[in-house]
Every structure is written in C-alpha cells, then in structure tokens.
Amino acid sequence: MDNIQPNFDTKDILNRIIDENWITENSTGVFIIKDCIVVQGFTGKNYTYRVVNYMTGDKKYLFYRREILKKKEYEDVIKKVRDLSFYDLKQVSDGLEMIDHIFKEIFPKYGFVVREDQVHLSKHIYENMKEQRISLSDIAVGLGKTHAYLIAAIVYSIFPKKNRSYRQMPIVITTSSIELQRSIINEYIPQISKILIENGIISSPITSVLRKGKENYVCEKRLKDYFQSLDPNRKRPSEYRGLQQLIQSRNIDLAEAENISGYDKRKINVKSSQCIKCSEFKICAFQRFMKQARKSTYHFQICNHNYYLADVLKRKDGRISLLPDYQTVIIDEAHKLMDAANQMYGTTIIEHEVASMMKKIAPAYSKKKDQKELKNLTSEAMALNQMLFDLITDRVPERSLMDDIEKFPTEITLRTMKIIKKLLFTIHEISKKMGYTERQFSIDLKAFIEDLKLFLLGANICWVENPKARGQRKLSSIPKVISSEIGKDLWTGKRSMILTSGTLAVDGDFSYIKHQLGMSFLGDTKVKELTKSSPFHFEENCMIYLPQTMPFPNIDNEVYIQKLSREISNLIDASNGHALVLFTSYKLLRLIFQHVQEIQPERQMIAMNRGRSATIDEFKQSQNSVLFATGSMWEGVNIPGDVLSHLIIVKLPFPIPDPISDYEKSLYPDMNEYLKSVLIPKMLIKLRQGVGRLIRSETDTGVISILDVRASVNGRYHQDVLHALPRCRKACCIENIREFLREKKDNAYFE
Structure with missing residues (x-):
C-alpha cells in the first residue's frame, strides 16, 4: 500500500476539520497524503492552497494562484507537504511498532478492546511474512484473528523488506466459507481502511476483489438466449421476473441475483468450453471483470481454498494462472484445506454428466455418413458409461449401504479396466468425427479423457458415491501420495504462508495437521507455531x-x-x-x-x-x-x-x-x-x-x-x-x- 499516493476521497476528513474550525466552511478538499489534507479556498480573484494536519490541527499556507491547480501539478505540492515538520507526525521505526500503535492507540478510539494476545498474534504473523516463513496458529474464538492478520498484512505492505527490490503484489486470503469472504470484503476491510486513513497511516483506501469459479457468474449471452426461449405463461412469475431483472441490472454475480432457481443458474452461468468461440467475447461483462480482477493493483485477492488450489495446480502444469503473482498467502479456516485438496487433487466422474455431454454432441440429424457414425459413437459411449457404473456399484456389499457412509470402496478390476479402455477409444473416435458445431465441447471431452486415464493407474485410491442412485453415481479417486504432493506444491516456495484456524492443533500440538498437509519434512526454522486460548471466561x-x-x-x-x-x-x-x-x-x-x-x-x-x-x-x-x-x-x-x-x-x-x-x-x-x-x-x-x-x-x-x-x-x-x-x-x-x-x-x- 504505497504511502505516498494521494487519496482524493476527502469528504469525511474535510468535514471533520471544518467542525474543528481549523478551516473555513467554503473550503474544498484537494487530496489527502498521510496525515495531511491539502485544501483549496477561493477569494473571488485567486485560489488559495493550505495544508492541514488533520490529526493535530497544525496548518500552513502554501501559495495562491489565479487558475485552479491541475492534477499534473500535484506531485510538486506533495513534495512541499512532505518537507513540512508536521507531516507524518506518527512515524514509527518498524512494522512491530506500527502494529502496537494501531491496536493500542488507534483502535481503542473506535471502541476496540486492547487484547495483548491479539497484538502478539498480529506481530507473529507480520514477522513470518517478513521472513518468508510458514506460520501455523491455533486461535480460539473471540480473540479477533481476522483483524490480527489483516493489520499484519497491511503493515507488511507499508514496511517492505529493506535491502531487497520491492514490487507491489497482492496478498491472497483464502477461506473455506463464503460468509467469511464476504465479511472480509464488505465489513473488515472497509472499516479498517477508513480508520487507517482517518489516522494518517495510509493515504488511499485498501482494495480487494472476490474471486470465484466461472460457474458462479452470469454468461450474458446464455442468459439472453435462455430468457428468449421461455414461455412466460409456463414459468413461475417470480423466477421470470428475476431473470428479467438480471438482464436489466447487468449484474454478473449469481450470488447477488434474487429469485433465480438452481436450475436457471445452470442454464445461464459461464461455461468455459463456450467462451473462446463466443461471438460476444470482446464485449462480455464477465471477461471484462476477469481482466480487471487479474490485475495486481488490488491489495487483497480473496477466494476459497478450492480456487486457490486450482491456481496452484495451473501454475504447476505451466498453464495460465487464475490469480496474479502474489507476495504471501493467508489461509484462514485452514483445518478445511485438506478437504479442498482431496477435491482438487482428486478426480470425479459423474454418471449423468457423461451422458449429458454425449447427448449434446450427438447430432440432431443423422442423414449423412459422418453424422450417423458420430451418433452411433455417442450412443456406444453412453452404453459403456452405464456399464462402467453398473460394474463398480455391483461390487459394493449390501451390508455396507448405511445412510451415513458417503464413500464406498471399489476396485478397478481387469474387467473394469477393459471397459474404461474401450470408453477411452470411443471418446477418441468421437473427437475425430465432431464437426464445427460439436467442437465447442472439445475442452470438456479432453478433460474427460484425462480423468478416465487416471483410473487406469495403480497409484490412486478409488471409491464410488451414491451407488444406488442411478444417474447420480460418482466414481472418484485421489493419489495415494497426496500429502507429499501438497507438500511440494505449497510449502517449498519462497513466499510466506500463514495458516490459521480455531482448530489446527490438538492440545497445542500441530503434528497431525503437519502430517496431513505434507509439512513433516520442514524444519523448525521454516515453520513457526502459535496457540492462543479464548479470552472468554x-x-x-x-x-x-x-x-x-x-x-x-x-x-x-x-x-x-x-x-x-x-x-x-x-x-x-x-x-x-x-x-x-x-x-x-x-x-x-x-x-x-x-x-x-x-x-x-x-x-x-x-x-x-x-x-x-x-x-x-x-x-x-x-x-x-x-x-x-x-x-x-x-x-x-x-x-x-x-x-x-x-x-x-x-x-x-x-x-x-x-x-x-x-x-x-x-x-x-x-x-x-x-x-x-x-x-x-x-x-x-x-x-x-x-x-x-x-x-x-x-x-x-x-x-x-x-x-x-x-x-x-x-x-x-x-x-x-x-x-x-x-x-x-x-x-x-x-x-x-x-x-x-x-x-x-x-x-x-x-x-
């Protein structure tokens, strides 16, 4: 957060110093820099410019001129302000002193209680960011860990490492729940930003962006096409109006849309396989959002664990990353990271999704030879898909079909492998026969081929879910060495990794989570641990x-x-x-x-x-x-x-x-x-x-x-x-x- 950039949102500070009678009511704000505001007055002939320290009331007349100050001249004014004796009076020598200053002197003015354990946690996180280490902290409810890591992150950006070339990069915050992500963006960051600006710690607002998977956003083209296909007399009125309002609002976040059913969301969300060849790609609101979101100008990139791990895997495979380059990662609700890893490092094939894809690829007409061959191949793929799921679910013992078991063991036998290989061959043939219309499914088809191949490897743990729900059956697998893969992918880099949760340790011992997340090979100099008990009585x-x-x-x-x-x-x-x-x-x-x-x-x-x-x-x-x-x-x-x-x-x-x-x-x-x-x-x-x-x-x-x-x-x-x-x-x-x-x-x- 560059502390010499001016902030042009002067309204609140201007009103405050007018109320204090430090300037006249007809003054206007020009910009804020640290704890000083430059104000403009008008005498009837000339424009006058003064600077006021809005924390202390110190002020100084700068100059007057006949024409209004232009933005290109602001840099010269900033230099004058920075030379003043009362500029940035609350200077601190380092980040640790700044954290003390924020928690013990600034926050109490806004009703916050000083908790020494919270201050200690924030300092612990800050030092581990600075030293590019891994932090594991088990923090009980009520201590205020979100404020602790946000302040540590902001201070880390104010005081970058000395003797090291520094480039502004965002900090990634990843959580398990969307509720926490929204709270960070809509409550924590705006509140902290306002307080720090008012107290001259930063000059401009802290910025953040919420990152989610494509399926959470509206495809405007699909929305319009779907809406036009509806018969208003056969659609529930509230849902019809919801879709109509969504078109008018041009809002692309499905989470913020009202009266949109789950079925409708699947009909109008973004489909990656259709984006590249879309006729509206260049004017697409989603693409504009993604272009902006990928910029490194945001201070915080906020996402869930799955999205963060998807970015890690894309970088690992040499593909285009989801997130811009970042300087550190804060993993809140870190006890859920392994669950997300099981999903992202694993593979799942869902029976009805395969059948649905084949139905979409199958040509509507089959008069030509190529069309007949393609239709036959898709029919064969659907039959093989059903044979595969019938075979793996038949091996699930009836006695184990308890309602609380979700993952049922299955074995990839020689017969199963034979069906998978035959299905792979059929899919390859389908990809060769597809015409221009069907090529929009090429990406999905390629992904399915790669997923199928994994079930032929002996290095995976396999299971089946929903074995008795025909159509909803799932075949899943994860690598047996998933912990070591996570270890290599997440913990061997040169950036700091801050993991925190209320339940990471067992009686102060982090051995279990370190084993699960593949950290066992890391020494004490790389991983620092901290536990804090609840302040509640x-x-x-x-x-x-x-x-x-x-x-x-x-x-x-x-x-x-x-x-x-x-x-x-x-x-x-x-x-x-x-x-x-x-x-x-x-x-x-x-x-x-x-x-x-x-x-x-x-x-x-x-x-x-x-x-x-x-x-x-x-x-x-x-x-x-x-x-x-x-x-x-x-x-x-x-x-x-x-x-x-x-x-x-x-x-x-x-x-x-x-x-x-x-x-x-x-x-x-x-x-x-x-x-x-x-x-x-x-x-x-x-x-x-x-x-x-x-x-x-x-x-x-x-x-x-x-x-x-x-x-x-x-x-x-x-x-x-x-x-x-x-x-x-x-x-x-x-x-x-x-x-x-x-x-x-x-x-x-x-x-």
Whole structure:
C-alpha cells in the first residue's frame, strides 16, 4: 500500500476539520497524503492552497494562484507537504511498532478492546511474512484473528523488506466459507481502511476483489438466449421476473441475483468450453471483470481454498494462472484445506454428466455418413458409461449401504479396466468425427479423457458415491501420495504462508495437521507455531457434564437407545430447551428424535435434514426449542445469546471409515499407532469445532454435555477430551446443570 499516493476521497476528513474550525466552511478538499489534507479556498480573484494536519490541527499556507491547480501539478505540492515538520507526525521505526500503535492507540478510539494476545498474534504473523516463513496458529474464538492478520498484512505492505527490490503484489486470503469472504470484503476491510486513513497511516483506501469459479457468474449471452426461449405463461412469475431483472441490472454475480432457481443458474452461468468461440467475447461483462480482477493493483485477492488450489495446480502444469503473482498467502479456516485438496487433487466422474455431454454432441440429424457414425459413437459411449457404473456399484456389499457412509470402496478390476479402455477409444473416435458445431465441447471431452486415464493407474485410491442412485453415481479417486504432493506444491516456495484456524492443533500440538498437509519434512526454522486460548471466561460462564452411567455407544442396542433418549430428555428439561443436540449420524438422529418427541410431545423440537439453512433460521427465531442436528452443524454456525445455551454431544465424533482412511491405516504398524496418530487427533479437532458452537461472546453462558461413556471420568478418552476443551466448571449430575443455569439466566429464560 504505497504511502505516498494521494487519496482524493476527502469528504469525511474535510468535514471533520471544518467542525474543528481549523478551516473555513467554503473550503474544498484537494487530496489527502498521510496525515495531511491539502485544501483549496477561493477569494473571488485567486485560489488559495493550505495544508492541514488533520490529526493535530497544525496548518500552513502554501501559495495562491489565479487558475485552479491541475492534477499534473500535484506531485510538486506533495513534495512541499512532505518537507513540512508536521507531516507524518506518527512515524514509527518498524512494522512491530506500527502494529502496537494501531491496536493500542488507534483502535481503542473506535471502541476496540486492547487484547495483548491479539497484538502478539498480529506481530507473529507480520514477522513470518517478513521472513518468508510458514506460520501455523491455533486461535480460539473471540480473540479477533481476522483483524490480527489483516493489520499484519497491511503493515507488511507499508514496511517492505529493506535491502531487497520491492514490487507491489497482492496478498491472497483464502477461506473455506463464503460468509467469511464476504465479511472480509464488505465489513473488515472497509472499516479498517477508513480508520487507517482517518489516522494518517495510509493515504488511499485498501482494495480487494472476490474471486470465484466461472460457474458462479452470469454468461450474458446464455442468459439472453435462455430468457428468449421461455414461455412466460409456463414459468413461475417470480423466477421470470428475476431473470428479467438480471438482464436489466447487468449484474454478473449469481450470488447477488434474487429469485433465480438452481436450475436457471445452470442454464445461464459461464461455461468455459463456450467462451473462446463466443461471438460476444470482446464485449462480455464477465471477461471484462476477469481482466480487471487479474490485475495486481488490488491489495487483497480473496477466494476459497478450492480456487486457490486450482491456481496452484495451473501454475504447476505451466498453464495460465487464475490469480496474479502474489507476495504471501493467508489461509484462514485452514483445518478445511485438506478437504479442498482431496477435491482438487482428486478426480470425479459423474454418471449423468457423461451422458449429458454425449447427448449434446450427438447430432440432431443423422442423414449423412459422418453424422450417423458420430451418433452411433455417442450412443456406444453412453452404453459403456452405464456399464462402467453398473460394474463398480455391483461390487459394493449390501451390508455396507448405511445412510451415513458417503464413500464406498471399489476396485478397478481387469474387467473394469477393459471397459474404461474401450470408453477411452470411443471418446477418441468421437473427437475425430465432431464437426464445427460439436467442437465447442472439445475442452470438456479432453478433460474427460484425462480423468478416465487416471483410473487406469495403480497409484490412486478409488471409491464410488451414491451407488444406488442411478444417474447420480460418482466414481472418484485421489493419489495415494497426496500429502507429499501438497507438500511440494505449497510449502517449498519462497513466499510466506500463514495458516490459521480455531482448530489446527490438538492440545497445542500441530503434528497431525503437519502430517496431513505434507509439512513433516520442514524444519523448525521454516515453520513457526502459535496457540492462543479464548479470552472468554469459560470457568465462570460454562459448565461441562460427563455422565458415567451411559452404555457404550451402539446404535443396534435397544438399551442404549432407550437410555440415551431418556438422558437427552432430562437434559433438555434441565435447560428448558435452548439446546442443540449434535449427532455423528443421521440414522441415530432420526431414532433419538422420535423417542424424545414421544417423551416430550409438547416441546418444540426441530430435526435438521440434509439441507440446514431453514432449520437453523427456525431454531434462531424460537424461544426455547431444541435442534437435533449433524453434519455441517459441527462447525461454521454462529448462534449467540440464550437461544443456544445447552450443547448436547451424543457421541465422540470419530471419523466414519472410508477408502481414504483405510489406506491411511495401512501405513501404520498397528491399530494403536493409527489411533494415536490419526483417529484421536481428528476426533478431538472435530469435537472442538462442535463445542465452539456454544460460547460465541463474552456474555454467553451455557452447558456442554457429552454423553459418550468413553469421555467420562473412567473412560478411555477422558483426559484427551478435557485437555482439548476449555477449562470449565464440572457438573456431577443433571441437578448441577439446573442450579448453574438458574444462577446465570434471568427468569424469562425459564418461561
């Protein structure tokens, strides 16, 4: 962020110094440079120019002239301003001093609380940026890590390394959730930018751009063509108006469009295979946006983990990158990076997508010889595609078709390989026979060929998803050596990499995440670690309950189901609802929900289906209901206040076995070693994510109940669980919970 560039947005500062009576009301702002503003007056004959330090009130008359100052003359004025004794009075010697100055002197004027741990975190990140190291930080909720890394990044750009040629390049921020990306762009950065300008730290606003995959944007040509094909009498009126408004607005971000269905979005979004030969390529709004977004003039390029990894893989293959060259990467919500890597380094073939592509390539008419041959070939490809999926799903045992398993192991047998090779040959023949009209699918066809080839390699882990949902079946694979590939691609460069999350470490130990992300070969001089506990008063505001009398978790044991249902019902009574009951499987959720509903038919209870948004909103709007949930509810959900005051965790969240974990297990000498190195750390990280749903602010109070006997005082994982969670009061019985909540809540809570 170049600190000698003038800022021409002078309105707020000008009004402030007029209110202070430092200048007359008829003055106008010319530009701001650091902590000084140049103002212009008019006497009736001449234009007068003064400079005012808007922090101190110091001012100086510069000159007058008959003609208004021109922009090309500003540079000479800037030189005069910079020579003044009161210019940039808040100079600091280095970045660490600047971070102190911002957090301890500037931010408190705007209502921010000084947290020494937050300042320390920001300094830690700044120093690792400066030294081009990798930082791993496990930061509990409430500390303010987003402000910490944004300030560190801004200061790093103000104080580039000395004795090194410096070129302005953006900083990449990658997160898992779109909610955080939007908050950074729409809330954090504008707020910080305004504060730093007002206090003379920077002269011009901090800029950022949100980067997303092409499928998230509108193709104007496809939108117009699709809209013209619609019959307004057969289309839902709200959706028809939504498309009409989208055409008029020329907005290209589908996330901001209203009343556009998922089906319509797929009909109007950008398709890479159609861009190159599009007749409107040169006037396309999406292409203009991409051209601007790729520029290095933005201070921050913000994206999700998948988009960032897609850029890494493109650079690795020597293809055109998605992002401009950048100086450092901040990976927030870094505990989700491995999930994104499994998707981006892996390969997935979806049954209906292959069939759909063949139908589009198949000619509408087949009178000519070439047309007949092409139609026959596409028909053959569709038949082979179905044979392939039938073959791999037939090998999935019926007993393993549990509703909570998503990845089913499959083996690429000799017969399977024969079908894949035959399908590859047919696709090659199709590519030769395609005419001019069908060539728009060449890119998609080539990608499909490359994906198919990967299933012929023995170095991949393969699995099938949705095995009984014909058309929706998926064949997927990832390299067995994915961790080492990530290690080479991400951590061997010369730029700094800042990884942060609330759940990266297990009891202060980063070994698990370092192993997963291929960092084990890096020494202590390259990787720096930091953990910070929550500033919230857990010992005062939170209680934990670990009952000892629960049976061992077993969904097929009726005694366990009955005992668990009664315990949950009693706990709900103790907190008068206000509870989130977290499960690790939908099957157990449905069973217990039914039982508890029979015990308490009068209480409002909500069972979360696989789509979560509507149920969360319903729960938030209720007074004292109970939400039964699983899946995505373990993380990324913010329900502050008394609505959620009791978190009931039914079972310790050990990962469900799948082909990836089966292979991972084979790399360890025995089950105990695998349990200690992988399963327990993964479970504890997930447990911390779930527990993080409860206390979301300094004033939140509540209870955590963990009903897995393995976490109880005599349980195998008792000490692991206690070390992973914040230190809280202990409840010996359900009556302790009632007493605690009576102490913390007002009377209205129990009505």
